Amino acid sequence: xxxxxxxxxxxxxxxxxxxxxxxxxxxxxxxxxxxxxxxxxxxxxxxxxxxxxxxxxxxxxxxxxxxxxxxxxxxxxxxxxxxxxxxxxxxxxxxxxxxxxxxxxxxxxxxxxxxxxxxxxxxxxxxxxxxxxxxxxxxxxxxxxxxxxxxxxxxxxxxxxxxxxxxxxxxxxxxxxxxxxxxxxxxxxxxxxxxxxxxxxxxxxxxxxxxxxxxxxxxxxxxxxxxxxxxxxxxxxxxxxxxxxxxxxxxxxxxxxxxxxxxxxxxxxxxxxxxxxxxxxxxxxxxxxxxxxxxxxxxxxxxxx
Amino acid sequence: xxxxxxxxxxxxxxxxxxxxxxxxxxxxxxxxxxxxxxxxxxxxxxxxxxxxxxxxxxxxxxxxxxxxxxxxxxxxxxxxxxxxxxxxxxxxxxxxxxxxxxxxxxxxxxxxxxxxxxxxxxxxxxxxxxxxxxxxxxxxxxxxxxxxxxxxxxxxxxxxxxxxxxxxxxxxxxxxxxxxxxxxxxxxxxxxxxxxxxxxxxxxxxxxxxxxxxxxxxxxxxxxxxxxxxxxxxxxxxxxxxxxxxxxxxxxx
Numbered sequence: 009x010x011x012x013x014x015x016x017x018x019x020x021x022x023x024x025x026x027x028x029x030x031x032x033x034x035x036x037x038x039x040x041x042x043x044x045x046x047x048x049x050x051x052x053x054x055x056x057x058x059x060x061x062x063x064x065x066x067x068x069x070x071x072x073x074x075x076x077x078x079x080x081x082x083x084x085x086x087x088x089x090x091x092x093x094x095x096x097x098x099x100x101x102x103x104x105x106x107x108x109x110x111x112x113x114x115x116x117x118x119x120x121x122x123x124x125x126x127x128x129x130x131x132x133x134x135x136x137x138x139x140x141x142x143x144x145x146x147x148x149x150x151x152x153x154x155x156x157x158x159x160x161x162x163x164x165x166x167x168x169x170x171x172x173x174x175x176x177x178x179x180x181x182x183x184x185x186x187x188x189x190x191x192x193x194x195x196x197x198x199x200x201x202x203x204x205x206x207x208x209x210x211x212x213x214x215x216x217x218x219x220x221x222x223x224x225x226x227x228x229x230x231x232x233x234x235x236x237x238x239x240x241x242x243x244x245x246x247x248x249x250x251x252x253x254x255x256x257x258x259x260x261x262x263x264x265x266x267x268x269x270x271x272x273x274x275x276x277x278x279x280x281x282x283x284x285x286x287x288x289x290x291x292x293x294x295x296x297x298x299x300x301x302x303x304x305x306x307x308x309x310x311x312x313x
Numbered sequence: 314x315x316x317x318x319x320x321x322x323x324x325x326x327x328x329x330x331x332x333x334x335x336x337x338x339x340x341x342x343x344x345x346x347x348x349x350x351x352x353x354x355x356x357x358x359x360x361x362x363x364x365x366x367x368x369x370x371x372x373x374x375x376x377x378x379x380x381x382x383x384x385x386x387x388x389x390x391x392x393x394x395x396x397x398x399x400x401x402x403x404x405x406x407x408x409x410x411x412x413x414x415x416x417x418x419x420x421x422x423x424x425x426x427x428x429x430x431x432x433x434x435x436x437x438x439x440x441x442x443x444x445x446x447x448x449x450x451x452x453x454x455x456x457x458x459x460x461x462x463x464x465x466x467x468x469x470x471x472x473x474x475x476x477x478x479x480x481x482x483x484x485x486x487x488x489x490x491x492x493x494x495x496x497x498x499x500x501x502x503x504x505x506x507x508x509x510x511x512x513x514x515x516x517x518x519x520x521x522x523x524x525x526x527x528x529x530x531x532x533x534x535x536x537x538x539x540x541x542x543x544x545x546x547x548x549x550x551x552x553x554x555x556x557x558x559x560x561x562x563x564x565x566x
Contacts, residue, residue, distance in 0.1 A: 023565070057416075057566075060420060062416065062419045062420060062566065063565060063566070081424075082422055082423070082424050085420060085421060085422040085423075086422040090420035092416045092417065092420065095416075095417055096412060096413035096414050096416075096417060097414060097417060098322070098326065098412070098414055099412070100325075100326070101325075109318060109322055110421070112316075112317070112318025112319075112321075113316075113318060113421040113422055113423060114422065
């Protein structure tokens with residue numbers, strides 16, 4: 009069995025001449041919690057739909073759980089739980105009917121999990137789906153995605169409409185269940201703090217292109233920012249030292265984004281007369297914003313870079 | 314090929330349409346035998362020569378058999394059945410698009426062909442309940458009223474009608490696979506069928522109208538083998554079904 013749950017190569021999707029996804033080569037290790045991060049309209053949802061075989065790609069290809077996503081969509085979806093962005097259900101059905109309807113599509117269904125999650129989310133089984141809030145619909149969606157005990161869980165903005173308590177519980181349940189059945193989780197989310205807490209792999213996507221993909225640890229430890237206030241203007245060569253991603257001015261201070269060679273850049277800054285020199289903590293949010301505002305450092309020929 | 318869970322959902326979803334269409338046809342079916350004698354008297358006592366020729370008047374009044382066929386298969390069932398087929402068909406696929414549930418359904422382990430086939434099976438089943446059910450009701454009421462009705466011939470004529478209405482349903486579903494709004498799909502299908510009905514208005518080309526065949530006129534009048542219209546409808550249904558699957562498989566969600 010491949011060590012990868014998902015592997016795509018140059019996956020692309022065009023809608024009437026507009027490129028929604030362009031040449032995405034992605035590798036999602038089995039058993040990982042893989043976060044797909046990008047602004048609205050960056051192609052995340054389209055990419056996820058292509059991975060589960062719902063949307064056919066315009067070019068490129070890939071494997072999902074060992075199955076060709078161009079022709080084996082059925083086999084992929086038999087082993088995959090999917091929760092779409094702002095899911096819509098048959099409004100005339102009750103919560104119980106939606107659960108029963110979903111159960112009818114899978115050979116295995118964990119009723120105990122359903123019972124537990126319904127109780128914890130406090131979902132009213134007799135309520136019509138059209139009466140539910142968006143948050144409750146997402147909770148229902150998570151339950152229907154988890155109950156077949158999938159090998160791969162694909163979640164597209166799953167916590168839209170959640171309050172902080174429910175959001176925390178959602179991610180806790182997600183991780184507990186994913187770990188208990190050794191599932192791979194592929195999640196697109198705007199909740200960067202939660203993603204930072206639960207994901208071990210991350211991919212940044214913008215305008216349909218993959219900017220970076222690596223482990224969360226590598227991203228957080230490798231992406232630093234140095235704040236320095238020089239006594240006099242530094243030479244241009246200093247700001248072009250290897251590993252400097254982007255330089256911004258904030259008053260008298262320089263904010264230098266570092267992608268690698270932190271020590272070398274630090275020493276170069278320290279060697280020039282300065283009033284202040286410090287590393288600024290960079291969380292996932294800062295890194296995300298930096299990538300979304302800036303350009304790409306991704307080499308398509310090396311998807312794991 | 315037919316997914317039972319989805320089939321149940323389709324029947325649940327369309328139950329109100331079923332109740333309404335069946336109730337309407339059942340009402341007409343029950344009324345028909347009660348109206349036989351008043352109609353015959355009316356034909357005798359009122360000069361209808363401006364509206365119907367003598368041959369038609371003689372035919373309708375000649376026997377209950379002819380009366381039942383002309384008023385049921387030739388009129389009520391064709392008119393109401395076509396409406397029911399369009400109403401059942403217009404939301405079959407477009408309902409999933411307009412209510413945004415298509416992605417929820419497509420993310421399940423089911424192929425698009427299975428979805429299409431199951432939806433068509435559900436629609437044909439509901440149409441059968443409406444058409445065949447109301448026809449059987451008419452036959453029962455006729456029996457109860459003591460009118461002589463050639464059950465075999467009458468049922469065969471109405472089976473031909475049902476086969477034709479199935480084609481109307483499958484053709485309408487094709488528009489439903491193409492257009493995301495059920496009402497727009499229904500209007501487009503109705504316009505299409507209106508266009509198709511044009512040959513029926515001219516004596517020279519009437520036999521080429523699908524509605525002429527739905528009324529089972531060649532079978533009832535000329536003793537045509539029912540296999541001929543049934544085969545014709547089967548070929549048309551197959552063509553509409555395959556085209557619908559092809560269109561539905563290419564829809565992006």
